[in-house]
Amino acid sequence: xxxxxxxxxxxxxxxxxxxxxxxxxxxxxxxxxxxxxxxxxxxxxxxxxxxxxxxxxxxxxxxxxxxxxxxxxxxxxxxxxxxxxxxxxxxxxxxxxxxxxxxxxxxxxxxx
Amino acid sequence: xxxxxxxxxxxxxxxxxxxxxxxxxxxxxxxxxxxxxxxxxxxxxxxxxxxxxxxxxxxxxxxxxxxxxxxxxxxxxxxxxxxxxxxxxxxxxxxxxxxxxxxxxxxxxxxxxxx
Numbered sequence: 203x204x205x206x207x208x209x210x211x212x213x214x215x216x217x218x219x220x221x222x223x224x225x226x227x228x229x230x231x232x233x234x235x236x237x238x239x240x241x242x243x244x245x246x247x248x249x250x251x252x253x254x255x256x257x258x259x260x261x262x263x264x265x266x267x268x269x270x271x272x273x274x275x276x277x278x279x280x281x282x283x284x285x286x287x288x289x290x291x292x293x294x295x296x297x298x299x300x301x302x303x304x305x306x307x308x309x310x311x312x313x314x
Numbered sequence: 315x316x317x318x319x320x321x322x323x324x325x326x327x328x329x330x331x332x333x334x335x336x337x338x339x340x341x342x343x344x345x346x347x348x349x350x351x352x353x354x355x356x357x358x359x360x361x362x363x364x365x366x367x368x369x370x371x372x373x374x375x376x377x378x379x380x381x382x383x384x385x386x387x388x389x390x391x392x393x394x395x396x397x398x399x400x401x402x403x404x405x406x407x408x409x410x411x412x413x414x415x416x417x418x419x420x421x422x423x424x425x426x427x428x429x
Contacts, residue, residue, distance in 0.1 A: 232411075232412040233412050235417075235418065237420075243422075244404060244420040244421060244422050245357070245404070245420045247418070247419065250414070250417060252412065289356065289357065293412050295412065296370070298362075298364060298370035299362070299364030300345065300408075300411040300412050301359060301370070301372065302347065302359065302406070302411065302418055303373070304349075304356050305356060306354065306355060307357075
């Protein structure tokens, strides 16, 4: 089976930097996604990592270590609108194709 | 925005009745997924499809069936709805997940209440 772990809640200050960690144990690993989800809305794509290393996209960066089963999402220059749930998801290659399995999400609260 | 339409967006139904949710895409993508989202559980995969008539089960498939007779439509059916199936249902699509540059896009969600 698959096991994906991330913290349930985090709080950070506007303008600061926050790192959201995700660990996973799975077979057939074929990449890791990060999504942002505001309450009552659909998840929106943030990043995808399949190779080890750091991917940077504006204020958001994502890191992957396949050997350690570890990823993090780094958010810089936090804004109030960044208050949302951040979802870590692992892409798993099976005999039937690629399936995407999610962790339970990290609720980030950005305070003044 | 990816061309994904879920219908109905909101539905209230009675226990024991059949319910079908529709996911329609205009992107001609190969993969389509159905998830449910509940507090404390996050997004859980129900079923997914990797081509017309090619489907597979996810982690919470009991009580659900799916149908994909054409590329653009992926139907999720609750044969006999139960209160435990009250949830928000999301459809997602992708052409080639796992290939850099190909992401997985989500629909707006369908809120289902079983009373």
